[in-house]
Amino acid sequence: MKLSKEELSYYKLLARSYRTIQAASTEIINLSAILNLPKGTEHFMSDIHGEYDSFIHIVNNASGVVKRKINDVFGDTISQKDKSELATLIFYPKEKLKVIEHEHEDEMQDWYKVTLFRLVEVCRNASSKYTRSKVRKALPNDFAYVIEELLHEQENAPNKQDYYNGIIDTIIRINRADNFVMAISELIRSLVIDHLHIVGDIFDRGPEPDRIIDTLMTFKSVDIQWGNHDILWMGAAMGCTGCISNVLRISARYDNLSIIEENYGINLMPLATFAMETYENDLCEVFAPKEEASADNSPQQQLLIRQMHKAISVIQFKIESAIIKRNPWYQMEDRLLLDKIHYEQGTIKIGGKNYELKDNKWPTIDPENPHELTKDEKKLMERLQHSFLNSEKLQKHLHYLYEVGNMHLVFNNNLLYHGCIPMTRNGNFQRMKIFDKSYNGKALILKLEKIVRKAFSNHLKSTPNSYELDFLWYLWAGPVSPLFGKKKMATFERYLLSDKTTHHEENNPYFALRDEEETCNKILTDFGIDPKQGHIVNGHTPVKRKKGENPVKGNGKLIVIDGGLAKPYQNITGIAGYTLIYNSYGLTLASHKPFQSRKKAIIENADISTTKLMLERNNVRKRVGDTDVGNELKEQIHDLERLLEAYREGIIKEQPKRL
Ligand SMILES: O=P(O)(O)OC[C@H]1O[C@](O)(COP(=O)(O)O)[C@@H](O)[C@@H]1O
Ligand SMILES: [Mn+2]
Numbered sequence: 001m002k003l004s005k006e007e008l009s010y011y012k013l014l015a016r017s018y019r020t021i022q023a024a025s026t027e028i029i030n031l032s033a034i035l036n037l038p039k040g041t042e043h044f045m046s047d048i049h050g051e052y053d054s055f056i057h058i059v060n061n062a063s064g065v066v067k068r069k070i071n072d073v074f075g076d077t078i079s080q081k082d083k084s085e086l087a088t089l090i091f092y093p094k095e096k097l098k099v100i101e102h103e104h105e106d107e108m109q110d111w112y113k114v115t116l117f118r119l120v121e122v123c124r125n126a127s128s129k130y131t132r133s134k135v136r137k138a139l140p141n142d143f144a145y146v147i148e149e150l151l152h153e154q155e156n157a158p159n160k161q162d163y164y165n166g167i168i169d170t171i172i173r174i175n176r177a178d179n180f181v182m183a184i185s186e187l188i189r190s191l192v193i194d195h196l197h198i199v200g201d202i203f204d205r206g207p208e209p210d211r212i213i214d215t216l217m218t219f220k221s222v223d224i225q226w227g228n229h230d231i232l233w234m235g236a237a238m239g240c241t242g243c244i245s246n247v248l249r250i251s252a253r254y255d256n257l258s259i260i261e262e263n264y265g266i267n268l269m270p271l272a273t274f275a276m277e278t279y280e281n282d283l284c285e286v287f288a289p290k291e292e293a294s295a296d297n298s299p300q301q302q303l304l305i306r307q308m309h310k311a312i313s314v315i316q317f318k319i320e321s322a323i324i325k326r327n328p329w330y331q332m333e334d335r336l337l338l339d340k341i342h343y344e345q346g347t348i349k350i351g352g353k354n355y356e357l358k359d360n361k362w363p364t365i366d367p368e369n370p371h372e373l374t375k376d377e378k379k380l381m382e383r384l385q386h387s388f389l390n391s392e393k394l395q396k397h398l399h400y401l402y403e404v405g406n407m408h409l410v411f412n413n414n415l416l417y418h419g420c421i422p423m424t425r426n427g428n429f430q431r432m433k434i435f436d437k438s439y440n441g442k443a444l445i446l447k448l449e450k451i452v453r454k455a456f457s458n459h460l461k462s463t464p465n466s467y468e469l470d471f472l473w474y475l476w477a478g479p480v481s482p483l484f485g486k487k488k489m490a491t492f493e494r495y496l497l498s499d500k501t502t503h504h505e506e507n508n509p510y511f512a513l514r515d516e517e518e519t520c521n522k523i524l525t526d527f528g529i530d531p532k533q534g535h536i537v538n539g540h541t542p543v544k545r546k547k548g549e550n551p552v553k554g555n556g557k558l559i560v561i562d563g564g565l566a567k568p569y570q571n572i573t574g575i576a577g578y579t580l581i582y583n584s585y586g587l588t589l590a591s592h593k594p595f596q597s598r599k600k601a602i603i604e605n606a607d608i609s610t611t612k613l614m615l616e617r618n619n620v621r622k623r624v625g626d627t628d629v630g631n632e633l634k635e636q637i638h639d640l641e642r643l644l645e646a647y648r649e650g651i652i653k654e655q656p657k658r659l
Contacts, residue, residue, distance in 0.1 A: 001645050011643050011652055018640065019655045021647050028640050030133070031633045035625035038129045038584035040194025041065070042411070045579050046418065046539030047227070048198070049566035050206025050259075054577065054595040056215060057608055060091035062192040063579040063590040064610040066122075069192065073121050084605035086118055093185040095602045097178055112177040116168050119184045120150045126191040127151060129584075138190055138220070140183035146171070147184060190220065197411070199539040200227025200418030200483070204250045205566045209233075210263045213397045216404075224405040227418040227539060228476050228483040231452070235472030237398040238459040239385045242323050242473035245316035248384070249491075252309035255289040255297075264394045266387040272304060274380045275311035278363055284310040286359045286495055290568065314364055315381065317492060320477075321371035323470050329433050330478055337492050338370035348497070355497045402456050407449040407482065408527070412582070412627050413534040415527050420485035420510040420540070421445070427513055429526070432480040441526045445482055448475065485510060485540065511541065520554035535559060535587070537580060542566075546574035551589065552615060559615065563591055570594060576608075586617040 003011065018024040043063060048055045061067065070083050089096045104111045127135045132152075139147055146167055153164045171180050196219060203209040216222050224230070235243030248271065251257050260266045287309035288302075297305070317338055324332045341348045346360030364374045373381065388394060408417040421441060422430035429440035439447045448471065455468035475481045477489040486505040493502040513519040514536075521531035536558040543551045543560050551560045561580050564573030576594040580587065593609040600606040624630045646652040 001642070001649060001651070003646065003651060008651070011639075011646050014639060014643050015647075015652050015655070018643060019657065021644060021654060024640050024644050024647070028637055028644070030131075031637050031640075034131055035623060035630055035633055037131065037624050039412075039622045039624055039627050039630075040130075041192065041581060041583040042195045042197060043193050043579055043581055044197040044199060044416070044537050044561055045565075045577070046199035047201040047542070047562040047565055047577075048206070048209075048212055049201055049204055049229070050209040050212070050256075051565045051567065052206070052208035052211045052215075053598050054565050054592075054608075055212055057091065057595050057598070057601060058577065058579060058592060059193065059196070059215075060189055061087065061607060062189070063581055063592070064612065065192045065581070066090055066188065067607065069122055069125050069188075073125050074118070078118075081605075084607065086115070086122070087607065088602060088605045089115070089181065090119070090122070090185045090188050092598075092602050093182040097181060099603055109172060112172045113168060116171065116177065116180065119181065119188070120147075120168075123147070123184055123188050123191070124151050126188050130191065135191070138187060140187060143180055143183045146180075147187065195221040195223075197409070197416055197537070198222065198224045199416050199537055199561060200225050201229045201539060201562075202227070203229040203233045204247075205254050205256075205568060207256055207259065208263075210259065210393065210397065213400060217400055222404055223409055223411070223416075224401065225409055225416050225418050225539075226401065226405050226407060226452075226483065228481070230401060230405070231472050231483055232476045233394075234398055234401055234452075235455075235469060235476070236388055237391075237394045238455060238469060238472070239389050239464055240469040240472050241381050241385055242316070242319045242470065243476065244381070244384055244388055245312050245319055246473075246476065248312045249309065249316055252287075252305055252312060253290050255305060257305065257308070264391045266384070266391050266394070268308070270380050270383045271308050271312065274376060275307035276304065278376070279307040279310055279361075282307070282310070282361050282363075284359075286310070287313065310359075313491075313495060314362065315373065315377050318371050318373050318377070319381070320473070323473055325371075326466070327470055327474070329435065330474055332478065332488075335488060336371070338365065341365075341367075341370065343367040350493075350502065355499055355502065357496050358498060359496060398456075398459075402453070407445050407452070410527055410529060413529055414537055414582070415524060415529055415534060416537045417445070417482065418539045419481070419483040420508050420514075420538075421523050421526075422480045422482055422485065422508050423510040423513055423519070425509045427509075427519060427522070430480055430508070441523075442528075444480075448482065483540075507541075514538070514558050515553050517555035517557055520557035524557070531557065537561060542569045542573045543578070544572055544574075545591075546572065551578060551591075556615065559587075559589065561589075584618070584622045587615040589613045589615055 018027055045055070045058065067087050070086055074083060100111065101108060135151070136144070136148060150164065150167060153160050171177055198216070202212050226234070232243050232246055236247045248260065251260055257268060261268045283303065284306035287306045289305060289309070321336050321338060324330055324335055337348065337350070340350060341357065343362065343365070346357045347354045348357060364377055366372060408415065422432070422444070424430050431438045431440045432444055434447060451468050451471045452475070455472060458465050458468060475483045477484055479487050485508040487508070488505060490503050490505050520536055523536060524531040524534045538558055538560045539562045541560060542562050542564050543549050551563070553560065559580055561578040563575050563578035564570045565577040570576050575591045577592045579590045579592070581590060590610050590612045595608050596606055624633070643652070647654055
């Protein structure tokens with residue numbers, strides 16, 4: 001064999017990890033074995049919108065996969081009730097144990113014994129498609145050795161029975177059974193979902209987006225395709241005031257300001273004081289939260305929320321105007337509206353037509369200079385910006401969103417993105433001019449990603465630049481934003497005009513064109529995916545199941561998985577969320593009925609009812625060798641084989657470690 005200088009130094013480097021023929025050969029054998037295992041199960045979710053309880057239940061029950069495994073293992077040998085209880089225990093071990101201890105007070109020893117055996121059985125089934133080494137890496141520290149022994153012991157083999165029983169008995173005797181239940185349940189849950197894809201929109205509307213991110217951060221294998229709401233929060237976390245004002249407005253609209261104040265530790269006193277003083281004699285009725293979720297609030301509190309809501313909305317309209325003016329390539333001049341208001345008459349002229357405003361009290365707007373923030377508004381935004389930049393938790397989440405997030409992802413031949421690939425009506429990729437060049441299709445996505453990443457590197461160096469930061473706002477609401485996908489965001493009209501026709505936000509032609517297979521193939525090809533093999537996984541637009549909309553489009557090439565985890569959208573979708581599952585057998589779409597409550601789930605073993613639809617069955621069961629990871633492993637095997645050759649020909653010397 002002949003090696004170039006560069007190759008030789010590469011193989012010498014590799015030889016440091018595999019110092020002998022024996023070591024390199026062992027690794028080749030191990031990696032080749034992995035290629036033959038069934039591919040791990042990928043789960044896809046999107047549009048979680050702060051609904052932590054539903055999210056965690058679907059993740060815990062792995063969209064019904066845990067139940068299926070319990071059925072596979074026990075069939076009819078145990079009762080339905082026992083199966084449901086076992087499932088709940090795996091989903092919520094800590095809470096369920098408390099309930100059971102209460103119910104089975106006198107017979108806990110027996111209960112532990114039966115249950116520990118059952119959990120080991122389920123765990124064995126869940127781990128059967130992984131290598132021992134992979135399972136070992138997933139084992140909880142405390143019980144690593146014990147679980148490994150139990151998983152690989154044949155409890156029925158005559159000589160092993162005592163040994164197996166002995167381990168379980170000891171765990172119970174030394175009062176470690178509860179910890180064991182929690183550890184093995186967590187292991188089962190982590191084994192059934194090998195990889196989790198979140199196709200955007202973790203934030204806004206629902207109450208606990210921060211808890212969702214905290215939970216995702218504990219998972220081993222996750223990726224996120226940023227949604228328009230995620231990018232909005234990322235922009236806010238980096239100090240973009242256009243994004244900060246939107247984040248606050250939406251939180252006020254859903255009566256969720258406590259997320260900002262309590263969960264992220266951002267002081268809202270300055271906004272409250274400013275709003276109270278500025279809108280002192282104003283009931284701000286137009287700015288009542290969307291759902292009167294604030295029923296628990298006193299009338300004074302409700303008034304304050306409305307005043308804060310109005311104050312931040314006006315500030316938002318002004319800041320957005322400034323962004324639009326300093327970035328002419330956004331081509332959003334039609335969104336400059338404050339200068340179209342006739343302040344005395346309380347009307348606005350849009351597209352040659354006059355509309356009456358539902359509210360005409362604008363104490364902070366100077367009709368001569370309507371887009372300008374007042375001194376107090378400016379001061380307020382500086383304080384809020386400072387708080388957003390200094391919220392430790394928000395900054396931690398921002399880092400995570402950059403670490404595992406992207407505009408799009410190609411993974412095992414599937415293309416994942418939240419919103420759309422902007423298109424023109426005649427089916428071409430829509431162009432966007434950025435500075436002096438224009439981009440479309442994949443090139444546009446990559447260019448925007450580059451800008452979003454530059455904003456972060458500026459942020460890390462504390463050298464913010466409005467050119468990049470403004471783009472995060474553009475991605476939230478711009479007409480050619482792949483994350484937004486609409487011609488305009490009609491926030492102003494939706495709050496202030498009664499004429500519903502002005503509320504309409506026209507979709508990018510992509511959303512009609514994606515019904516055609518040809519469009520999907522064109523997109524897949526642009527992203528380097530063979531359309532015969534690949535699919536597009538799309539979030540963002542709630543599938544109107546009730547009206548008969550099909551989540552599967554483009555002759556099976558594209559799947560929309562926004563099923564309405566966000567409660568306010570469930571009356572449109574008629575369900576409460578989708579998960580797409582891609583395992584070695586094929587692609588399955590699971591649609592979930594609403595999650596009732598965590599309490600009901602724990603006490604009554606009430607699971608979400610899930611309907612599954614197999615979208616595509618693989619002719620031959622897919623193995624790790626058929627996946628992206630498999631391709632990487634094959635490259636490693638190839639390199640190791642070359643190293644082996646180099647050892648055998650004496651080009652590189654073996655270096656066994658001397659004792
Ligand atoms: O339901 P709300 O709170 O009125 O929000 C509506 C706004 O949300 C958007 O639909 C964007 O959010 P989604 O990404 O969840 O669709 C805007 O287009 C629209 O103006
Ligand atoms: Mn969205």
